[in-house]
Amino acid sequence: MKVRSLLLANLVIVAAMAGFAVWAAGIAPEGMELPTHWNAAGEVDQTMAPLPALLMPAGISLFVALVFAVTPMLEPLQHKLEGSAPLLRAVWIGTMALVVAIQGIIAAPLFGYSPGAGAILVLVGLLFVLMGNMLPKSRPGFFVGIRTPWTITDADNWIATHRLGGKLFMLAGAVLVLAGLFDVPAELRMVATLGGIVVAALIPVAYSWWFWRTRSRSGKGA
Template sequence: MTNQNKIKLNWLTVIILIIFWGVCASFYPYLPDQVPTHWNIKGEVDNYSHKSVAAFILPLLPLGIYLLMTFIPKIDPKKENYLKFASSYEKIRLATVALMVVLNLFTLLVGLGYDINISLMVRIAIPLLIIVIGNYMGKVRYNYTLGFRLPWTLASEEVWNKTHRLGGKLMVAGGLVALLGVFTPPSMGFALVMVGILLPIVVTTVYSFLSYQKLRVDE
């Protein structure tokens, strides 16, 4: 990926954030004093916050994620390796920020009175993010921040690469399983999301351990 393309992706993320904050500010005068900000596993509202929190505090999360993911590569002891997967990193950051922006906007729209099934939106958004990240996880190179940071991957770059190639594929498969939750009741849907998240982590962790043990035997 050329430096120019990296800059374009970064600016796209920045533009999304600027538009997002502009929308939040424009919505603020029309929001009721109390806005739904949390839903239980059944999709029922179980917490309200003042409109200033919904319009200006909660939106700090996507901005915080952007700033954190911008700063981390600069202090990571393996920061030179980020250049090897710069394209994947930029796309993962963009997808993560976009997800948080979309969920925040849905929250504000509910506050404005629109009938939006937040539970369904979450069951769609999270699996899609898992699939996107999984698609690029196999390209993530050895670092101390992003990826499957396990004792065995951090101890061997070879194990790191093998683990991330498998883990990325399992994340995509897990995301597809989680998407099945769209067609089920909310409680079952969230159960499928958890399976889609946790199963790839468990299998990848075991694979990483076994790969490291095999590498030690071969040596």
């Protein structure tokens, strides 16, 4: 899998984000701090000076670039990696877009706006929807997809598990989007958010074991 073009694009974005951070910090009123964290109620509970607050997303974007660039090199199943390339590229691009948007949300108070935590939930939810849509297009590997002992060793198990996982990730993403769009109690928002993520993460793992167990009993397992 070729990553050079995406890596270059990501590095250009990092440079642009760093430049924006320096410019935006320069126009910030003296003593102003920007939000960097929100609690379950959507209230700001952590702030930082403008420059470090705005450089933080740029640093995260650089880290993401390095992780996604190195991952294909570490994959033992190189001959199957190209089958998961669409998922890897989509998640990479989606994560880049998410981090850029988060920098914009942090900078928003400088321009008279306060999108708040709800906007971040919506964006993360959309990333989950993207991941869910792309999961069924992946193939067995050690660094991409829902990796269990049963999916990695059985292509049929991988495909079935990722079809289910894709639907659950899209459902969890929709829950996150709704939780971000509507003004709901903090407790309900937290339960819906964590519940959706846990369901999307754990059910496919249990299903991959069940799929393997069923095939083993029927004599079709490896």
